[in-house]
Amino acid sequence: xxxxxxxxFVVFAAVLVGLWYLCAPARRxxxxxxxxxxxxxxxxxxxxxxxxxxxxxxxxxxxxARERAVCFGVGLAAALAPLLLLKYYVxxxxxxxxxxxxxxxxxxxxxxxxxxxFTLQLVGYLVDVRRGVSPAQRNFGxxxxxxxxxxxxxxxxxxxxxxxMPQLERPTRWEKTRAWRGALRCFWGYxxxxxxxxxxxxxxxxxxxxPTTLDRTQLLLGTVLYxxxxxxxxxxxxxxxxxxxxxLGLSLPENFRQPFLSAxxxxxxxxxxxxxxxxxxxxxxxxxxxxxxxxxxxxxxLILTFLVSGLWHxxxxxxxxxxxxxxxxxxLENHLPWRHSITRGWARMVGIAGTFSIFxxxxxxxxxxxxQNAGQYFAGILHNSGHDALSNYWELGLTTxxxxxxxxxxxxxxxxxxxxxxxGISLTEVLAKAPRPLxxxxxxGALLSFLLMGYFLGGGGFLYARY
Numbered sequence: 001x002x003x004x005x006x007x008x009f010v011v012f013a014a015v016l017v018g019l020w021y022l023c024a025p026a027r028r029x030x031x032x033x034x035x036x037x038x039x040x041x042x043x044x045x046x047x048x049x050x051x052x053x054x055x056x057x058x059x060x061x062x063x064x065a066r067e068r069a070v071c072f073g074v075g076l077a078a079a080l081a082p083l084l085l086l087k088y089y090v091x092x093x094x095x096x097x098x099x100x101x102x103x104x105x106x107x108x109x110x111x112x113x114x115x116x117x118f119t120l121q122l123v124g125y126l127v128d129v130r131r132g133v134s135p136a137q138r139n140f141g142x143x144x145x146x147x148x149x150x151x152x153x154x155x156x157x158x159x160x161x162x163x164x165m166p167q168l169e170r171p172t173r174w175e176k177t178r179a180w181r182g183a184l185r186c187f188w189g190y191x192x193x194x195x196x197x198x199x200x201x202x203x204x205x206x207x208x209x210x211p212t213t214l215d216r217t218q219l220l221l222g223t224v225l226y227x228x229x230x231x232x233x234x235x236x237x238x239x240x241x242x243x244x245x246x247x248l249g250l251s252l253p254e255n256f257r258q259p260f261l262s263a264x265x266x267x268x269x270x271x272x273x274x275x276x277x278x279x280x281x282x283x284x285x286x287x288x289x290x291x292x293x294x295x296x297x298x299x300x301x302l303i304l305t306f307l308v309s310g311l312w313h314x315x316x317x318x319x320x321x322x323x324x325x326x327x328x329x330x331x332l333e334n335h336l337p338w339r340h341s342i343t344r345g346w347a348r349m350v351g352i353a354g355t356f357s358i359f360x361x362x363x364x365x366x367x368x369x370x371x372q373n374a375g376q377y378f379a380g381i382l383h384n385s386g387h388d389a390l391s392n393y394w395e396l397g398l399t400t401x402x403x404x405x406x407x408x409x410x411x412x413x414x415x416x417x418x419x420x421x422x423x424g425i426s427l428t429e430v431l432a433k434a435p436r437p438l439x440x441x442x443x444x445g446a447l448l449s450f451l452l453m454g455y456f457l458g459g460g461g462f463l464y465a466r467y
Contacts, residue, residue, distance in 0.1 A: 002042040003461060004154070004240055005193065012039070013244045020248050021174045029145050029168040039150035040113065047112025048148075050082050055140075055147040058122045062129045062136045062143075072130050079122040082115050083312075113465075114153040116312055120279060122147055125161045127283055134162040151241040155234065155464040157255040157275035164252075172249030181428050182246030188417075189239030191450055193462070195410040197233035199403065199455040200225045206397040208367060211377040215386025218396060219377060223364045227356075228411055230363065230463055231259065234273070237462045253278075258418045263343040263351030265329045265358060276309070284308050299334065303327035313366070318374060322366040329358055406453045 002009050016035050023031050040048045061075025125146065128134040137143050145168070146161050207214060207222025214222070235256040245252040259272035269277045288301040303324060310323020333339050342351040368374035388395065393404045420427060431439055 002039050004237060005461065013247075017179070017244075017247050025169050025171040029142060029165065032149070032168050033141055033145040036145065036148040036150040036153070040148055040153060043154075044113035047115070050086070050112045050115075051118055051148060052144065054078060054082055054119065054122060055144045058126055058147075059137070059140045059143040062126050063138065065126060065130045065136065066132065072126065075126045076123065079119055079126060082112060083119040086111055086115060114155075117153060117156055117158065118147045120283075120312070121152070121159055121161075124158070124279060124283060128161065137161070137165075151245055151250075151252065155237050155241075155462055156273075157238060157242075157253040158279045159253070159275075164250075167250050170249070175249075177432070178249065179247045181432075182243040184428055184431075185243030185246060186240050187243075187446070187450070189236040189243060191410075191446075191454075192232040192236030192239065192414065194454040194456065195406070195450065196414055197229050197236060197463075199398075199407045199410065200229035200232070202397040202455075203407070204229055204367070206395070208369070208373065208377065211373070211380040212384075214380065214384065214395065215388055216381045216384045217387045217389035218392075219380045219384065221389040222396070223360055223367075223377070223381075225407075226367050227260075227360050227363055228414070230367075231256075232414060233463045237464070258422045260356055260359070261352055261418065261422050262355045263348045264333055264339065265326065265355060266333055267343065268355055268359065269326070269330070276312075280305050280309055295334070299331035302331045302334075306330070317371050318365050318368055321371070322362050325362050325365070403455075406455075410453060 002012050012035075016031075019031060020028060037048070040051065057078035058075045061071045061078060064071040065075055125134065125143070129136045142165060143161075146159065146165055149159060149164065152159050204222055204226045207219055208226075211219055211222075238255040242252050242254070253275045255274050257271040257274065259268055262268035262271050285301055285305040288304060289297055290301060291298045293301070304327070306323040306327030307320060308323070309326070310319040310321070313319045313322070338347075341347055364377055365371075365374045368377060390404075393401060398404050398407070417427065431442065434442070
Protein backbone atom coordinates (compact mmCIF):
# COMPACT_ATOMS: atom_id res chain seq x y z
CA UNK A 1 0.00 0.00 0.00
CA UNK A 2 1.41 3.36 -1.08
CA UNK A 3 -1.21 5.66 0.45
CA UNK A 4 0.23 9.14 0.97
CA UNK A 5 -0.18 8.77 4.74
CA UNK A 6 1.89 5.57 4.86
CA UNK A 7 5.66 5.30 5.50
CA UNK A 8 5.84 3.36 2.25
CA PHE A 9 4.95 6.48 0.30
CA VAL A 10 7.90 8.37 1.80
CA VAL A 11 10.25 5.59 0.65
CA PHE A 12 8.51 5.42 -2.74
CA ALA A 13 8.88 9.19 -3.27
CA ALA A 14 12.53 9.17 -2.17
CA VAL A 15 13.39 6.35 -4.60
CA LEU A 16 11.58 8.17 -7.42
CA VAL A 17 13.50 11.39 -6.75
CA GLY A 18 16.78 9.47 -6.88
CA LEU A 19 15.89 7.73 -10.15
CA TRP A 20 14.53 10.96 -11.63
CA TYR A 21 17.90 12.67 -11.77
CA LEU A 22 19.63 9.52 -13.03
CA CYS A 23 17.15 9.21 -15.89
CA ALA A 24 17.60 10.99 -19.21
CA PRO A 25 15.12 13.90 -19.47
CA ALA A 26 13.54 12.46 -22.62
CA ARG A 27 12.71 9.26 -20.70
CA ARG A 28 11.41 10.83 -17.52
CA UNK A 29 7.79 10.74 -18.62
CA UNK A 30 8.15 6.96 -18.89
CA UNK A 31 9.60 6.82 -15.37
CA UNK A 32 6.66 8.90 -14.16
CA UNK A 33 4.22 6.62 -15.98
CA UNK A 34 5.78 3.59 -14.31
CA UNK A 35 5.66 5.24 -10.88
CA UNK A 36 2.02 6.22 -11.39
CA UNK A 37 1.07 2.71 -12.48
CA UNK A 38 2.77 1.18 -9.42
CA UNK A 39 1.11 3.76 -7.14
CA UNK A 40 -2.37 3.20 -8.55
CA UNK A 41 -2.14 -0.60 -8.69
CA UNK A 42 -1.06 -0.70 -5.04
CA UNK A 43 -4.31 1.02 -4.07
CA UNK A 44 -6.98 -0.05 -6.59
CA UNK A 45 -6.19 -2.47 -9.41
CA UNK A 46 -9.82 -2.68 -10.54
CA UNK A 47 -10.03 1.10 -10.80
CA UNK A 48 -6.84 1.06 -12.88
CA UNK A 49 -8.61 -1.00 -15.54
CA UNK A 50 -11.34 1.65 -15.71
CA UNK A 51 -8.73 4.41 -15.90
CA UNK A 52 -6.86 2.74 -18.79
CA UNK A 53 -10.04 2.12 -20.79
CA UNK A 54 -11.23 5.67 -20.24
CA UNK A 55 -7.87 7.15 -21.26
CA UNK A 56 -7.67 4.88 -24.32
CA UNK A 57 -11.08 5.96 -25.62
CA UNK A 58 -10.35 9.65 -25.00
CA UNK A 59 -6.94 9.33 -26.69
CA UNK A 60 -8.50 7.81 -29.83
CA UNK A 61 -11.31 10.36 -29.92
CA UNK A 62 -8.92 13.30 -29.46
CA UNK A 63 -7.00 12.32 -32.61
CA UNK A 64 -10.06 13.30 -34.69
CA ALA A 65 -11.81 15.66 -32.29
CA ARG A 66 -10.93 18.85 -34.18
CA GLU A 67 -12.21 17.59 -37.54
CA ARG A 68 -15.24 15.59 -36.45
CA ALA A 69 -17.73 16.71 -33.81
CA VAL A 70 -18.97 13.14 -33.40
CA CYS A 71 -15.50 12.04 -32.27
CA PHE A 72 -15.45 14.85 -29.75
CA GLY A 73 -18.87 13.76 -28.46
CA VAL A 74 -17.80 10.12 -28.18
CA GLY A 75 -14.63 11.14 -26.34
CA LEU A 76 -16.59 13.35 -23.97
CA ALA A 77 -18.99 10.51 -23.20
CA ALA A 78 -16.06 8.15 -22.63
CA ALA A 79 -14.35 10.61 -20.29
CA LEU A 80 -17.45 11.19 -18.20
CA ALA A 81 -18.81 7.62 -18.25
CA PRO A 82 -16.94 6.38 -15.14
CA LEU A 83 -18.12 9.40 -13.16
CA LEU A 84 -21.73 9.16 -14.34
CA LEU A 85 -22.06 5.39 -14.24
CA LEU A 86 -19.97 4.36 -11.26
CA LYS A 87 -20.74 7.29 -8.98
CA TYR A 88 -24.03 9.00 -9.79
CA TYR A 89 -25.89 6.06 -11.29
CA VAL A 90 -25.06 3.91 -8.28
CA UNK A 91 -26.30 6.64 -5.94
CA UNK A 92 -29.48 7.08 -7.99
CA UNK A 93 -30.14 3.32 -7.99
CA UNK A 94 -29.80 3.23 -4.20
CA UNK A 95 -32.15 6.18 -3.82
CA UNK A 96 -34.80 4.67 -6.10
CA UNK A 97 -34.59 1.39 -4.24
CA UNK A 98 -35.02 3.10 -0.86
CA UNK A 99 -37.89 5.32 -2.00
CA UNK A 100 -39.86 3.08 -4.36
CA UNK A 101 -38.44 -0.42 -3.93
CA UNK A 102 -37.15 -0.46 -7.52
CA UNK A 103 -34.39 -2.97 -8.22
CA UNK A 104 -32.12 -1.84 -11.06
CA UNK A 105 -28.76 -3.13 -12.28
CA UNK A 106 -25.95 -1.90 -10.06
CA UNK A 107 -22.27 -2.31 -11.08
CA UNK A 108 -19.97 -4.06 -8.66
CA UNK A 109 -17.14 -1.51 -8.95
CA UNK A 110 -18.58 1.43 -7.06
CA UNK A 111 -15.96 4.14 -7.40
CA UNK A 112 -12.45 3.85 -8.88
CA UNK A 113 -9.72 5.71 -7.06
CA UNK A 114 -9.57 9.33 -8.19
CA UNK A 115 -12.52 9.00 -10.58
CA UNK A 116 -13.51 12.63 -9.99
CA UNK A 117 -10.01 13.77 -10.94
CA PHE A 118 -8.93 11.71 -13.93
CA THR A 119 -12.31 12.10 -15.65
CA LEU A 120 -12.30 15.90 -15.47
CA GLN A 121 -8.63 16.08 -16.45
CA LEU A 122 -9.37 13.97 -19.53
CA VAL A 123 -12.34 16.20 -20.33
CA GLY A 124 -10.03 19.21 -20.09
CA TYR A 125 -7.50 17.55 -22.42
CA LEU A 126 -10.19 16.69 -24.97
CA VAL A 127 -11.71 20.18 -24.91
CA ASP A 128 -8.27 21.78 -25.26
CA VAL A 129 -7.59 19.62 -28.32
CA ARG A 130 -10.98 20.56 -29.77
CA ARG A 131 -10.27 24.26 -29.19
CA GLY A 132 -6.78 24.00 -30.64
CA VAL A 133 -5.13 24.93 -27.36
CA SER A 134 -3.17 21.66 -27.31
CA PRO A 135 -2.31 19.34 -30.20
CA ALA A 136 -3.66 15.80 -30.06
CA GLN A 137 -1.03 13.50 -28.57
CA ARG A 138 -0.36 10.48 -30.79
CA ASN A 139 1.49 8.55 -28.09
CA PHE A 140 -1.07 6.83 -25.89
CA GLY A 141 1.50 6.33 -23.13
CA UNK A 142 1.78 10.08 -22.61
CA UNK A 143 -1.99 10.49 -22.34
CA UNK A 144 -2.11 7.64 -19.82
CA UNK A 145 0.79 9.23 -17.90
CA UNK A 146 -1.18 12.49 -17.72
CA UNK A 147 -4.40 10.79 -16.60
CA UNK A 148 -2.69 8.58 -14.00
CA UNK A 149 -0.19 11.19 -12.69
CA UNK A 150 0.21 9.92 -9.14
CA UNK A 151 0.74 13.32 -7.50
CA UNK A 152 -2.78 14.35 -8.58
CA UNK A 153 -4.78 11.17 -9.04
CA UNK A 154 -6.29 10.95 -5.55
CA UNK A 155 -6.96 14.59 -4.61
CA UNK A 156 -5.58 16.87 -7.27
CA UNK A 157 -4.59 19.55 -7.88
CA UNK A 158 -6.13 19.41 -11.35
CA UNK A 159 -3.50 19.41 -14.09
CA UNK A 160 -3.56 20.69 -17.68
CA UNK A 161 -1.90 18.50 -20.29
CA UNK A 162 -0.05 21.39 -21.91
CA UNK A 163 1.31 22.55 -18.56
CA UNK A 164 2.31 19.23 -17.00
CA MET A 165 3.66 16.98 -19.73
CA PRO A 166 6.38 19.30 -21.15
CA GLN A 167 7.84 19.54 -17.63
CA LEU A 168 8.36 15.77 -17.49
CA GLU A 169 10.90 16.04 -20.31
CA ARG A 170 12.53 19.27 -19.21
CA PRO A 171 16.27 18.89 -18.42
CA THR A 172 16.11 19.97 -14.78
CA ARG A 173 19.11 19.27 -12.56
CA TRP A 174 19.37 18.35 -8.91
CA GLU A 175 19.37 21.39 -6.64
CA LYS A 176 19.95 20.77 -2.95
CA THR A 177 18.18 23.96 -1.86
CA ARG A 178 15.09 23.26 -3.96
CA ALA A 179 14.90 19.66 -2.79
CA TRP A 180 15.26 20.68 0.85
CA ARG A 181 12.47 23.24 0.51
CA GLY A 182 10.30 20.58 -1.06
CA ALA A 183 11.02 18.27 1.87
CA LEU A 184 10.10 21.04 4.32
CA ARG A 185 6.81 21.57 2.51
CA CYS A 186 6.09 17.86 2.75
CA PHE A 187 6.81 17.99 6.48
CA TRP A 188 4.39 20.92 6.90
CA GLY A 189 1.74 18.95 5.01
CA TYR A 190 2.14 15.95 7.29
CA UNK A 191 2.00 18.27 10.32
CA UNK A 192 -1.33 19.66 9.14
CA UNK A 193 -2.69 16.19 8.56
CA UNK A 194 -1.45 14.32 11.63
CA UNK A 195 -1.47 17.08 14.26
CA UNK A 196 -4.53 19.10 13.23
CA UNK A 197 -6.82 17.24 10.83
CA UNK A 198 -6.76 13.74 12.34
CA UNK A 199 -7.31 14.93 15.90
CA UNK A 200 -10.03 17.39 14.85
CA UNK A 201 -11.71 14.50 13.03
CA UNK A 202 -12.39 12.81 16.39
CA UNK A 203 -14.37 15.82 17.66
CA UNK A 204 -16.15 16.32 14.33
CA UNK A 205 -17.25 12.67 14.14
CA UNK A 206 -18.62 12.83 17.68
CA UNK A 207 -20.50 16.07 17.00
CA UNK A 208 -22.13 14.98 13.73
CA UNK A 209 -22.93 11.42 14.80
CA UNK A 210 -25.63 12.49 17.27
CA PRO A 211 -26.10 16.27 17.46
CA THR A 212 -29.20 16.00 19.64
CA THR A 213 -27.13 14.92 22.67
CA LEU A 214 -24.62 17.80 22.69
CA ASP A 215 -25.03 21.42 23.74
CA ARG A 216 -24.81 24.36 21.36
CA THR A 217 -21.22 25.25 22.24
CA GLN A 218 -20.08 21.70 21.55
CA LEU A 219 -21.91 21.73 18.23
CA LEU A 220 -20.44 25.10 17.30
CA LEU A 221 -16.98 23.84 18.16
CA GLY A 222 -17.60 20.70 16.12
CA THR A 223 -18.62 22.54 12.95
CA VAL A 224 -15.84 25.12 13.22
CA LEU A 225 -13.37 22.30 13.73
CA TYR A 226 -14.74 20.57 10.64
CA UNK A 227 -13.84 23.62 8.57
CA UNK A 228 -10.31 23.51 9.94
CA UNK A 229 -10.15 19.72 9.63
CA UNK A 230 -11.08 19.90 5.97
CA UNK A 231 -8.64 22.73 5.34
CA UNK A 232 -5.74 21.08 7.19
CA UNK A 233 -6.48 17.70 5.62
CA UNK A 234 -6.87 18.89 2.03
CA UNK A 235 -4.17 21.56 2.03
CA UNK A 236 -1.89 19.19 3.93
CA UNK A 237 -2.18 16.64 1.13
CA UNK A 238 -1.54 19.39 -1.40
CA UNK A 239 1.59 20.49 0.44
CA UNK A 240 2.90 16.91 0.41
CA UNK A 241 2.42 16.30 -3.31
CA UNK A 242 3.61 19.79 -4.28
CA UNK A 243 6.66 19.26 -2.07
CA UNK A 244 7.45 16.00 -3.89
CA UNK A 245 6.91 17.82 -7.18
CA UNK A 246 9.30 20.53 -6.06
CA UNK A 247 11.97 17.94 -5.31
CA LEU A 248 11.48 16.62 -8.85
CA GLY A 249 11.78 20.13 -10.27
CA LEU A 250 8.09 20.23 -11.30
CA SER A 251 5.94 23.32 -10.96
CA LEU A 252 2.46 22.08 -10.05
CA PRO A 253 -0.65 24.26 -9.55
CA GLU A 254 -1.27 25.69 -6.11
CA ASN A 255 -4.58 24.77 -4.54
CA PHE A 256 -4.82 27.00 -1.45
CA ARG A 257 -3.87 30.54 -0.47
CA GLN A 258 -4.99 31.30 3.08
CA PRO A 259 -8.71 30.81 2.22
CA PHE A 260 -10.02 31.68 5.71
CA LEU A 261 -8.68 35.20 5.26
CA SER A 262 -11.06 35.87 2.36
CA ALA A 263 -13.35 38.89 2.66
CA UNK A 264 -15.96 37.70 0.12
CA UNK A 265 -17.25 34.37 -1.15
CA UNK A 266 -15.85 35.23 -4.58
CA UNK A 267 -12.43 35.76 -3.05
CA UNK A 268 -12.82 32.53 -1.09
CA UNK A 269 -13.09 30.58 -4.33
CA UNK A 270 -9.97 32.25 -5.68
CA UNK A 271 -8.14 30.89 -2.62
CA UNK A 272 -9.86 27.52 -1.92
CA UNK A 273 -9.41 24.52 -4.24
CA UNK A 274 -8.00 26.88 -6.83
CA UNK A 275 -7.37 24.25 -9.49
CA UNK A 276 -11.02 23.11 -9.40
CA UNK A 277 -12.21 26.72 -9.52
CA UNK A 278 -10.02 27.29 -12.57
CA UNK A 279 -11.35 24.13 -14.24
CA UNK A 280 -14.97 25.13 -13.58
CA UNK A 281 -14.34 28.63 -14.89
CA UNK A 282 -12.70 27.48 -18.14
CA UNK A 283 -14.87 24.46 -18.96
CA UNK A 284 -18.27 25.31 -17.42
CA UNK A 285 -18.70 29.00 -16.50
CA UNK A 286 -17.22 30.59 -19.65
CA UNK A 287 -18.94 28.15 -22.08
CA UNK A 288 -22.24 29.01 -20.36
CA UNK A 289 -21.62 32.66 -21.20
CA UNK A 290 -19.49 33.74 -18.25
CA UNK A 291 -19.98 37.34 -17.19
CA UNK A 292 -20.21 38.82 -20.68
CA UNK A 293 -23.98 38.81 -20.64
CA UNK A 294 -26.89 40.29 -18.71
CA UNK A 295 -26.73 40.43 -14.91
CA UNK A 296 -29.50 37.85 -14.62
CA UNK A 297 -27.78 35.45 -17.02
CA UNK A 298 -24.48 35.96 -15.20
CA UNK A 299 -26.10 35.06 -11.88
CA UNK A 300 -27.67 31.97 -13.43
CA UNK A 301 -24.28 30.94 -14.87
CA LEU A 302 -22.71 31.24 -11.42
CA ILE A 303 -25.38 29.12 -9.78
CA LEU A 304 -25.26 26.48 -12.54
CA THR A 305 -21.46 26.31 -12.28
CA PHE A 306 -21.59 25.69 -8.55
CA LEU A 307 -24.36 23.15 -8.97
CA VAL A 308 -21.92 21.29 -11.22
CA SER A 309 -19.32 21.64 -8.45
CA GLY A 310 -21.79 20.20 -5.96
CA LEU A 311 -22.56 17.29 -8.31
CA TRP A 312 -18.86 16.63 -8.77
CA HIS A 313 -18.47 16.24 -5.01
CA UNK A 314 -21.35 13.79 -4.74
CA UNK A 315 -24.85 12.84 -5.82
CA UNK A 316 -26.49 13.58 -2.45
CA UNK A 317 -28.87 16.47 -1.86
CA UNK A 318 -26.47 17.92 0.71
CA UNK A 319 -23.86 18.47 -2.02
CA UNK A 320 -26.40 20.01 -4.39
CA UNK A 321 -27.64 22.39 -1.71
CA UNK A 322 -24.05 23.27 -0.78
CA UNK A 323 -23.23 24.07 -4.41
CA UNK A 324 -26.42 26.05 -4.91
CA UNK A 325 -25.75 28.17 -1.82
CA UNK A 326 -22.19 29.03 -2.88
CA UNK A 327 -23.43 30.05 -6.32
CA UNK A 328 -26.28 32.05 -4.78
CA UNK A 329 -24.04 33.87 -2.31
CA UNK A 330 -21.69 34.92 -5.09
CA UNK A 331 -24.58 36.05 -7.26
CA LEU A 332 -25.94 38.15 -4.37
CA GLU A 333 -22.50 39.65 -3.73
CA ASN A 334 -22.43 41.01 -7.27
CA HIS A 335 -25.40 43.24 -6.41
CA LEU A 336 -24.12 44.60 -3.09
CA PRO A 337 -23.04 48.26 -3.31
CA TRP A 338 -20.29 47.73 -0.71
CA ARG A 339 -18.80 44.55 -2.22
CA HIS A 340 -15.50 46.32 -2.98
CA SER A 341 -15.16 48.48 0.12
CA ILE A 342 -15.54 45.49 2.44
CA THR A 343 -12.29 44.07 1.09
CA ARG A 344 -10.22 47.09 2.18
CA GLY A 345 -9.06 48.58 5.47
CA TRP A 346 -10.71 47.71 8.76
CA ALA A 347 -13.90 46.74 6.94
CA ARG A 348 -12.00 43.72 5.65
CA MET A 349 -12.12 42.20 9.13
CA VAL A 350 -15.92 42.24 8.94
CA GLY A 351 -15.77 40.65 5.51
CA ILE A 352 -13.43 37.91 6.73
CA ALA A 353 -15.70 37.12 9.69
CA GLY A 354 -18.79 37.04 7.47
CA THR A 355 -17.17 34.88 4.78
CA PHE A 356 -15.83 32.42 7.34
CA SER A 357 -19.33 32.18 8.88
CA ILE A 358 -20.76 31.39 5.44
CA PHE A 359 -18.05 28.78 4.94
CA UNK A 360 -18.84 27.11 8.28
CA UNK A 361 -22.60 27.22 7.64
CA UNK A 362 -22.44 25.73 4.13
CA UNK A 363 -19.82 23.13 4.96
CA UNK A 364 -21.92 21.93 7.88
CA UNK A 365 -24.46 20.92 5.23
CA UNK A 366 -21.62 19.48 3.15
CA UNK A 367 -20.42 17.32 6.07
CA UNK A 368 -23.84 16.15 7.22
CA UNK A 369 -24.86 12.64 6.25
CA UNK A 370 -28.25 13.90 5.04
CA UNK A 371 -30.42 16.99 5.03
CA GLN A 372 -32.14 15.61 8.12
CA ASN A 373 -28.79 15.33 9.90
CA ALA A 374 -27.96 18.91 8.89
CA GLY A 375 -31.36 20.07 10.19
CA GLN A 376 -30.74 18.34 13.52
CA TYR A 377 -27.35 19.97 13.76
CA PHE A 378 -28.65 23.49 13.17
CA ALA A 379 -31.59 22.86 15.51
CA GLY A 380 -29.16 21.78 18.23
CA ILE A 381 -27.13 24.97 17.80
CA LEU A 382 -30.30 27.04 18.16
CA HIS A 383 -32.02 25.16 20.97
CA ASN A 384 -29.64 22.92 22.95
CA SER A 385 -28.57 24.66 26.15
CA GLY A 386 -25.21 24.32 27.89
CA HIS A 387 -21.63 25.49 27.57
CA ASP A 388 -19.44 22.41 27.94
CA ALA A 389 -17.32 22.72 24.79
CA LEU A 390 -14.10 23.42 26.67
CA SER A 391 -14.76 21.36 29.80
CA ASN A 392 -16.36 18.00 28.90
CA TYR A 393 -13.75 17.00 26.33
CA TRP A 394 -14.61 13.28 26.74
CA GLU A 395 -18.08 13.89 25.27
CA LEU A 396 -16.35 14.94 22.05
CA GLY A 397 -14.23 11.81 21.80
CA LEU A 398 -11.00 13.16 23.30
CA THR A 399 -9.43 10.95 25.94
CA THR A 400 -7.39 13.46 27.92
CA UNK A 401 -7.08 17.18 28.55
CA UNK A 402 -3.67 16.96 26.92
CA UNK A 403 -5.27 15.87 23.66
CA UNK A 404 -7.53 18.90 23.80
CA UNK A 405 -4.56 21.20 24.38
CA UNK A 406 -2.63 19.62 21.51
CA UNK A 407 -5.62 20.17 19.23
CA UNK A 408 -5.89 23.86 20.05
CA UNK A 409 -2.11 24.30 19.90
CA UNK A 410 -2.05 22.76 16.42
CA UNK A 411 -4.84 25.09 15.32
CA UNK A 412 -2.95 28.08 16.72
CA UNK A 413 0.18 27.11 14.77
CA UNK A 414 -1.84 26.63 11.57
CA UNK A 415 -3.51 30.03 11.91
CA UNK A 416 -0.24 31.76 12.81
CA UNK A 417 1.54 30.38 9.75
CA UNK A 418 -1.33 31.48 7.48
CA UNK A 419 -1.24 34.99 8.97
CA UNK A 420 2.50 35.18 8.33
CA UNK A 421 2.09 34.00 4.75
CA UNK A 422 -0.71 36.52 4.22
CA UNK A 423 1.66 39.22 5.41
CA GLY A 424 4.20 38.09 2.83
CA ILE A 425 6.54 36.39 5.29
CA SER A 426 7.78 33.03 4.02
CA LEU A 427 8.98 30.82 6.87
CA THR A 428 11.07 28.84 4.39
CA GLU A 429 12.89 32.01 3.40
CA VAL A 430 13.34 33.04 7.03
CA LEU A 431 14.79 29.63 7.90
CA ALA A 432 17.12 29.74 4.90
CA LYS A 433 18.62 33.03 6.13
CA ALA A 434 19.00 31.92 9.75
CA PRO A 435 22.41 30.77 11.05
CA ARG A 436 22.91 27.04 10.64
CA PRO A 437 22.98 26.18 14.40
CA LEU A 438 19.72 28.07 14.98
CA UNK A 439 18.18 26.54 11.88
CA UNK A 440 18.91 23.00 13.03
CA UNK A 441 17.65 23.72 16.53
CA UNK A 442 14.36 24.85 14.95
CA UNK A 443 14.23 21.76 12.73
CA UNK A 444 14.75 19.46 15.70
CA GLY A 445 12.15 21.37 17.71
CA ALA A 446 9.64 21.05 14.88
CA LEU A 447 10.28 17.33 14.57
CA LEU A 448 9.92 16.83 18.33
CA SER A 449 6.66 18.80 18.34
CA PHE A 450 5.37 16.70 15.46
CA LEU A 451 6.16 13.44 17.26
CA LEU A 452 4.72 14.72 20.54
CA MET A 453 1.54 16.29 19.17
CA GLY A 454 0.78 13.93 16.29
CA TYR A 455 -2.35 11.78 16.36
CA PHE A 456 -0.81 8.62 14.90
CA LEU A 457 -3.13 5.84 16.04
CA GLY A 458 -6.57 6.81 14.82
CA GLY A 459 -5.85 8.82 11.69
CA GLY A 460 -7.45 7.77 8.43
CA GLY A 461 -7.12 8.65 4.76
CA PHE A 462 -7.51 12.08 3.27
CA LEU A 463 -11.05 13.46 3.09
CA TYR A 464 -11.03 14.50 -0.56
CA ALA A 465 -9.87 11.08 -1.70
CA ARG A 466 -13.55 10.09 -1.73
CA TYR A 467 -14.50 12.65 -4.37
